[in-house]
Amino acid sequence: MTTRRQFVQTSAAFAALSALAPALRAQGFEAPKIINGFPAGGTADATARRVAERMGGTAYAKTPAVVENKPGAGGRIACEVVKAAKPDGATLLLTPYSMMSIYPHIYRTLSYDPVKDFAPVSIAAVMTHALTVGPMVPASVKTVREYLAWAKANPDKASYGSPAAGSTPHFIGALLGLNHNVELKHVPYRGSAPAVADLIGGNLASTSTPTGDALANHRAGKVRILATSGAQRTPFTPDVPTYAEQGFPELTTEEWFGFYAPAGTPANVIANANAAIGQALKEKSVVDALALMGLVAQGSTPAAMEKSQRDEFTRWGPLVKRIGFTAES
Numbered sequence: 568m569t570t571r572r573q574f575v576q577t578s579a580a581f582a583a584l585s586a587l588a589p590a591l592r593a594q595g596f597e598a599p600k601i602i603n604g605f606p607a608g609g610t611a612d613a614t615a616r617r618v619a620e621r622m623g624g625t626a627y628a629k630t631p632a633v634v635e636n637k638p639g640a641g642g643r644i645a646c647e648v649v650k651a652a653k654p655d656g657a658t659l660l661l662t663p664y665s666m667m668s669i670y671p672h673i674y675r676t677l678s679y680d681p682v683k684d685f686a687p688v689s690i691a692a693v694m695t696h697a698l699t700v701g702p703m704v705p706a707s708v709k710t711v712r713e714y715l716a717w718a719k720a721n722p723d724k725a726s727y728g729s730p731a732a733g734s735t736p737h738f739i740g741a742l743l744g745l746n747h748n749v750e751l752k753h754v755p756y757r758g759s760a761p762a763v764a765d766l767i768g769g770n771l772a773s774t775s776t777p778t779g780d781a782l783a784n785h786r787a788g789k790v791r792i793l794a795t796s797g798a799q800r801t802p803f804t805p806d807v808p809t810y811a812e813q814g815f816p817e818l819t820t821e822e823w824f825g826f827y828a829p830a831g832t833p834a835n836v837i838a839n840a841n842a843a844i845g846q847a848l849k850e851k852s853v854v855d856a857l858a859l860m861g862l863v864a865q866g867s868t869p870a871a872m873e874k875s876q877r878d879e880f881t882r883w884g885p886l887v888k889r890i891g892f893t894a895e896s
Contacts, residue, residue, distance in 0.1 A: 737755065
């Protein structure tokens with residue numbers, strides 16, 4: 568009788584532990600992965616790495632996360648990798664909202680569903696975008712209107728690079744040209760870093776990229792930021808007026824980088840990841856490191872991130888239609 572009672576008690580305890588096992592595993596990942604869809608050296612990479620370094624020793628991860636860069640296809644490759652990952656929370660995606668809120672408007676057959684295939688975890692950082700010119704454009708060009716006048720007079724040189732076709736910076740440049748009847752040739756790159764390199768080298772007239780991707784070279788005098796896209800001037804370029812200040816309020820926009828998990832990831836794991844990200848974003852070293860890249864550290868709840876994604880999807884739909892861009896165009 569005693570043996571049977573012990574057996575029942577042992578079995579019940581084992582069953583309880585088995586039920587808790589997924590949660591226990593989720594609270595202590597060894598080196599979880601953060602997949603980033605852009606090359607090293609850019610704002611996306613910086614955001615992923617600064618947060619990853621501070622994830623260790625939390626309920627989400629025992630050790631810092633490992634960042635893997637999967638550039639290509641305008642960030643879609645990284646999305647596909649995380650979509651296919653095991654939904655246990657050990658693999659997260661770090662991406663701008665473009666891939667989730669804008670791409671559905673331009674790809675007829677997108678290889679992932681931004682809503683069904685991913686679970687929002689947390690916004691990580693907010694950025695503005697900048698119109699930047701290089702040595703190809705005369706030093707006398709100091710404003711957006713002067714740049715448009717130069718572009719109109721030099722149609723063979725009037726080009727701008729962006730981090731990816733279909734990205735927010737791409738469409739800011741497209742709207743700038745469309746709204747003011749100036750043909751600006753778009754040159755898509757695999758991330759901002761190679762675009763800025765071509766800008767510095769005089770192979771490209773201008774770029775429309777996250778402000779942070781041009782910041783160091785602007786401060787060094789190698790390129791000139793003419794405008795930023797925020798509602799107010801950024802604290803990183805207080806001397807540079809916004810698009811709105813220069814008479815282009817329709818180009819006012821800010822974008823965020825956010826963390827996603829594969830759909831089906833347990834809610835408690837998402838909560839742990841959210842807490843780890845939020846804690847990292849409050850650390851001064853992380854805030855300062857992101858500021859060097861023109862980024863404002865800013866966490867969120869999964870629900871707030873999901874709402875922002877929906878709002879941006881609604882906002883960009885008619886703009887993309889007006890621009891007339893599709894993946895096939």
